[in-house]
Amino acid sequence: EVQLVETGGGLVRPGSSLKLSCATSGFTFSNTWMNWVRQAPGKGLEWVALIKDKYSNYEANYAESVKGRFTISRDDSKSRVYLQMNTLRDQDTATYYCTRDYGGVAYWGQGTLVTVSS
Amino acid sequence: DTVLTQSPALAVSPGERVTISCRASESVSTLMHWYQQKPGQQPTLLIYLASNLESGVPARFSGSGSGTDFTLTIDPVEADDTATYYCQQSWNDPWTFGGGTKLELK
Numbered sequence: 240e241v242q243l244v245e246t247g248g249g250l251v252r253p254g255s256s257l258k259l260s261c262a263t264s265g266f267t268f269s270n271t272w273m274n275w276v277r278q279a280p281g282k283g284l285e286w287v288a289l290i291k292d293k294y295s296n297y298e299a300n301y302a303e304s305v306k307g308r309f310t311i312s313r314d315d316s317k318s319r320v321y322l323q324m325n326t327l328r329d330q331d332t333a334t335y336y337c338t339r340d341y342g343g344v345a346y347w348g349q350g351t352l353v354t355v356s357s
Numbered sequence: 358d359t360v361l362t363q364s365p366a367l368a369v370s371p372g373e374r375v376t377i378s379c380r381a382s383e384s385v386s387t388l389m390h391w392y393q394q395k396p397g398q399q400p401t402l403l404i405y406l407a408s409n410l411e412s413g414v415p416a417r418f419s420g421s422g423s424g425t426d427f428t429l430t431i432d433p434v435e436a437d438d439t440a441t442y443y444c445q446q447s448w449n450d451p452w453t454f455g456g457g458t459k460l461e462l463k
Contacts (some may be wrong), residue, residue, distance in 0.1 A: 250396045274452070276415075276452075276454075283443065283454060283455070283457045284443055284445070284454040284457075285454070286399065286451050286452040286453065286454070289451070289452075300450065300451060320436070336399055336400075339431065342405075343388055343390070343447025343448075343452070344390050344402060344405045344406075344447070345390070345400070345402070345445065345452075346402065347399040347400050347401070349398075349399050349401065350399055
């Protein structure tokens with residue numbers, strides 16, 4: 240059974256940092272592209288970041304709204320993907336979902352809530 | 358980025374047939390996927406590659422379309438189908454999602 244479990248969310252102040260983690264199981268993580276997608280309260284879905292596999296040299300791509308502030312990374316030995324979020328803003332408040340990219344189709348974790356507020 | 362446009366809301370009665378549309382600002386071939394999201398839950402996959410039913414999803418759900426116009430059909434609608442439905446394209450980078458269609462039952 241495919242499982243994706245996100246952790247690391249919480250309440251933080253504007254300008255601070257937070258690192259999200261996603262533990263995975265039930266599939267071959269090392270050759271899977273992974274994404275983070277977020278959803279602000281009461282809003283729609285927004286793609287945030289992608290990290291490709293070793294065969295694609297772990298290439299990472301980012302939404303313009305987070306470029307330069309967020310960093311996606313992975314540890315194939317632990318089947319985990321991470322999202323380092325720096326210089327957080329109020330508008331980064333959202334539930335962050337880790338998603339398995341299966342040929343462009345997303346399979347979702349349960350999400351972790353990040354609240355940025357003073 | 359490819360913009361996906363969905364109607365914001367629909368209201369139907371149980372037993373009826375409902376179609377939810379998604380229009381892309383440019384062609385996405387058949388790389389369009391549909392998700393259902395119930396309140397407080399993560400999205401779950403219903404249809405992939407425009408018309409393929411995900412394993413375990415009831416056959417009441419179906420998808421069609423190619424290029425820029427896509428449709429998700431539920432026939433017949435059941436009370437448990439109350440949810441928000443999102444389309445997502447993976448033909449053009451980056452992934453983009455429609456704004457969601459909230460389905461309510463009368």
